[in-house]
Amino acid sequence: MKLNAHNFKENAAKALKDEDLQASLAKLGTGFPLKRLAAAARLPEFEALRDQARDIKDHTLRHLDFYLEKFECKVQETGGHVHWARDIEDGRKIVYDICESVGAKTVTKGKSMIGEEMAINEYLEEKGLIPVETDLGEYIIQLRNEPPSHIIAPAIHLRKSHVEEAFRKTHTELPPERNLDEPEDLLKEARAMLRKKFIAADVGITGANFMIAETGSTVIVTNEGNGDLTQTLPRVHIVLCSIEKMVPNLEDCATLLRVLARSATGQEQSVYTTFSTGPKQMDDPDGPDQFHVVILDNGRSRMLGHDTHDMLRCIRCSACINHCPVYQSVGGHAYGSIYPGPMGSVLTPAIYGLEQSCDLPNASTMCGKCEEVCPVRIPIPQMLRSWREKQWEDGPVPILQRLAMSVWAFWAVRPKAYHFGAKIKMRLLGLLGRKNGHFKSLLFSKAWTKSRDFPAPEGKTFQQLWSEKGGRRS
Amino acid sequence: MSSRDYILGRVRWSLGRGAFERDSCQQLEARLNTPQSNLIPKRGQGDAKAQLSLFVKMATEVNATVSRLKALENVPKAVAKYLKEQELDATVRLADHPELQKLDWSKLDASTGFSTGDDLVGVVMAYAGAAETGSLALRSGADSPTTLNFLPDYHIVVLKAADLVGDYEAVYARLRRESNKTDFMPRTLSWVTGPSRTADIEQTLLLGAHGPRKLHILVIEDNGEAS
Amino acid sequence: MSGEEKNVGLFVTCLVDLFRPTVAFAAVKLMSEAGCSICVPERQTCCGQPAFNSGDRHDARKMAEMVIEEFEKFDYVVAPSGSCAAMIKKHYPELFSDQADWHKRALDLSRKTYELMSFLTDVLDVKEVETTLNRKVTYHDSCSGLRELGIKDQPRTLMNAVEGLDLVEGENAERCCGFGGTFCLKYSDISTRIADDKCDDILKTEADMVLGGDLGCLMNIAGRLTRRGETVEVRHVAEVLAGMCDDVAPISRKG
Structure with a gap:
């Protein structure tokens, strides 16, 4: 998507007056945090697991070159392909070339933040393909032509009436008098519409929560099962991921999985955690003929060994977002980036540049709640501060603010x-x-x-x- | 320069700049090739009986239903009973699994093979179950099509109590043990914890988003060896 | 108390010095009663946190150097604020991470720096306070004190020792009040929205007094409460513990 972070203040002002949004945010603010608290309380080892999760990611990042090569090797051994994308352009082209090579017309998509980062749908559409988001929330925002407002609950800003409106506008082949009053009715309709798409698709694109160096597997974690249908039914499965999603072994992945869902939604485990390794094997009755992994860098290798190095531990659980008083006040769109909230305020400047997003690291009360709930213990406030320092040194700081600080000092x-x-x-x-x-x-x-x-x-x-x-x- | 070399070069350069302590290649190879478990929660580490009751409790909590059967032979009858309770026709799609195929399905309209989306009810064998979260491990293979786990509305999974373990790590160890090659992973290994769900509309929890609306687990307590 | 009198340097904090001297007098009283000798160096102003959090490391260092020079001679350094104490205790060493000599001095200072409530309970082992307050009170946990210094039980232990004080917990006592230093000026609308949530949480407890350990948060909460026309009183917890409520009107209220 196009970055709209420089309008943070105006976006936020609008968000504060949006009653629908405020109602959704109020629900979010009590929903996820309470569930996380209950899940953590139920698992006596939770805090120790967080320490280990942090250490696993730290170890992997310190030896990322080693593990990336091992992973590549293993994917190839199991019959898959690895593609390296240094930036968004690179990544889009790789995806399109694969689609073109198999004469693909329709593409189903599981939820992928890397896909959002690449704005892959937009690109494939330009090239004449028909990409369909299959995660219910992503499907809804795709119909509405808007970016996600949350990394795991992309349509959290919407009320059911918005969804109804989008469905009536798009599903014109269905009888106009049909009832779409309740969430159940809306889900039923989406399920039926998307079922056809799953079966017809030539290529399925998913993201990956983890890559496992030991086995060359990619892992997706979903609740709907859309990711599994996306990667099982079409002839070709393309996985979009970024370099920092690596873990060494299945055992390391197990540890991270124990903190991921609990931190995110408060579930003990998400409904479907699926490991994909290569294309379908000799005796397999179903599964894709081709398995491609696209590994995106897009600024991340620059973060290694630098002030925001620790941010690369992030497993995209959204706990920091769910608990952030600023996010709870203005929602995700205000940030103008696909990565909102505290994690986004560290990541967005790293990916898109600080000049484009200088409000984001400043729009935090530094209350530290994000660090308190982060499953891999990322010191987010410290990293926000490091962006502020960078900005103070050589970036745009309002002259009055600079003056005021100098006078005070x-x-x-x-x-x-x-x-x-x-x-x-x-x-x-x-x-x-x-x-x-x-x-x-x-x-x-x-x-x-x-x-x-x-x-x-x-x-x-x-x-x-x-x-x-x-x-x-x- | 290829993107591959560019990225790996950047990673190495950045890591060098960070002056991190690095393990030797030998240490890294060892870590990778002899995987060690990290901390495993105590909750799944009870005896077989405790594991089974934990599994049932956890699976039920996430809206799965569980029936405990004395013998594998009772599966067709239990499936028929479940379908009747759900007010469904007695039609099922079976995985081509030897242990399922040897059963007497004559009372039901049973067909075998993967699904193309027209099946209301799928019956599969689980590779394993993990007590700690009530999760089923389902692996792809000739005897276990992945489509049967995701397309039918009703997902019926047969789990032998002997295949029930405490934690995920025990399943990975078994996968490695049972394979004689280094590529021990199936194309697809799914952990399934309850039926499909979504909360994407107004944070209202709804079951049956894209995958199965219902998950029914039949636990075989005597492992099907005698009846 | 046993042994020698402890030589304590009071870091007044700029807000207390300017707006609410009573809090500092309360701190002096509480510590003196527990056997400390309190010194207040004149050469002190601000801990440097506003500069530090704005990314202005240079000015933050200049202020930190002054604090280190002035306070390193004491047995203990105590501030009636979690956020200023955390600045000295947690961030000074970080601030000088690339200057070995200053880093060492910062670490030495860090080790003997405490927030007031923590100092009273964790170091001085105070369990009793001789004062009475027949009020229903709720407590706001300020972010820095809570998350950077682990201050949670200490003020509660002391409040519960006050005769007649009825402590009711807010559901979201640990949630940020929206102050955030310069945040409340740079993002005033968002800050107000967060402050409103805090006010609502306070009102829900039906307490008639809110206490806290950080004047910044308290001025924010009090300012919003009086603007909304609410009558809940806001005070620094030290004022209550020292029995000094009669000496000064609640924050943002007339005497």
């Missing part, structure tokens, strides 16, 4: 002058504010007083009072 390291100035100002503010205890408005502080009263100071500063009392100074 100038006085702060000159305590005598600072205390003298503070004494006078607080005295004045204290007198003026005495009547109400606060100010409804105040010069230069509209950002605060627009929606909050500004508490009045007591009048004298502590330093002043301490001196008056003759308190100990050394």
